[in-house]
Amino acid sequence: MAQFDVLPVNQIAGKATMDSMPVRCRSCGVRDTALCASLGDGELSALHDIGRRRIIPAGQVVSWAGDPNAICANIVRGVLKVTASMADGREQIVGLLYSGDFVGQLFAEESSLTVIALTETDLCCYSRTSFEHVLDDFPRLERMLLKRTMSSLNDARERMLRLGRQNAQERVAGFILDVALREGLEDEEGELNVVLPISRGEMADFLGLTIETVSRQLTRLKTDGVIAFAKGDRVCTIPERERLEAIVNPF
Amino acid sequence: MAQFDVLPVNQIAGKATMDSMPVRCRSCGVRDTALCASLGDGELSALHDIGRRRIIPAGQVVSWAGDPNAICANIVRGVLKVTASMADGREQIVGLLYSGDFVGQLFAEESSLTVIALTETDLCCYSRTSFEHVLDDFPRLERMLLKRTMSSLNDARERMLRLGRQNAQERVAGFILDVALREGLEDEEGELNVVLPISRGEMADFLGLTIETVSRQLTRLKTDGVIAFAKGDRVCTIPERERLEAIVNPF
DNA sequence: CGGAACGTTGAGCATAATCAACGACTGTGG
């Protein structure tokens, strides 16, 4: 009954704006970076109507490998990991997804990968089949998805080079550099500061190493002065980016 | 002048059929498996008009990493490798492409990967930008490309698990199994026979190993009776598929 | 206070890389 008060108010507010952008979308933090950016304000309702906001606590599974592939989503806030695993428990993180990224494999009846929230995460979830139908009606949406999928494929292939050909030192250094370039901030002294989004164990699963090896390589980078840690094990400072780059791409 | 005789004849032959399928496409071996399968006979001319057949000898580079990303293509016949490499020469094969597969990264100004023909290869080449324009006009073509790209992404992710978490024995066995399931033929005794499409060195580059390790693992599989070689190093027989599968996916 | 989760460090070991030698096969040129 309380819902009755709330919902109509939102709808009225929506109609009161110049265009017909749905209310939930109007305040959405990834309106201009997620796939939605390919839709005009008026077109958003097609996605809005099939979407549902969901908050996932850290550590919770979003979708299991082997389950029917029922949902896909835009990430509004948070970080997800996509993992592949073997029967005996060996695990590999095959992708990390951030705000604005799209989650889910379309056109497949069964999902072969497990998706887990690393931080508390806001998702804008769609039924996979409904999303596929919306795709039929909005070519720009499909085009944007195609571009992103091609770009993900490229990322995956670059990561294969790392997993197949780089040693532990290069992998760890490369990971820190990637995160720093994506999310890092320069301070007043020109140092690059970044919060590592994952634990040592998750870094190991991402890099195809063990926890111990990741830890040892981090201490080595630390004693060599290439990186420094402040306030815990997650906050990392990079005094000279060039030194890190030299490790990742040697001659 | 001789051309004058030939070309009109082809055009007449094209128009003489019930539909307007271009001549070159009518005899094409991958008409129904490549991306073209998403187009009706009449629609084919859009691709046909911008396409050009090209024969690439074995070993020749189709496109270099770092070059302007100018072309894409359908593979009519042959096998290509897609490689990523580091400044110091380390190399990783990130994809193998067969007849009917699509080659090229769209919507990127520079290509980051090198493509090389492993066998003599027939390509149906398009200028990348022209192809992108055709994509605008044929939603079914774009949809098929999206599906394939998603499926390639999935393959790439499964390969990350291998590169990150499997040992040499499992990688080599897994590779043989993959090729056998894709291209192998059962003989009268129920044995699976397959011709390995690449050399030991290329297998090493594909699996993130060295030539010596690949060779040793193959001899180990051979002495264990899991596989056998006949007529050279490329023709491989698998007496019991289950034994190979047990190695790839242990408990 | 006890336990759990996370991270670091050490000792020993196993796996795959490196370095080296050699056989089989192919094509080339004398």
Added chain:
DNA sequence: CCACAGTCGTTGATTATGCTCAACGTTCCG
């Protein structure tokens, strides 16, 4: 025709890298 180099694959000896097992410190929370 044979000698030769070149490519490809195999095998052996040795080494280095990263894994395994184990212990221990810190932080957080019941």
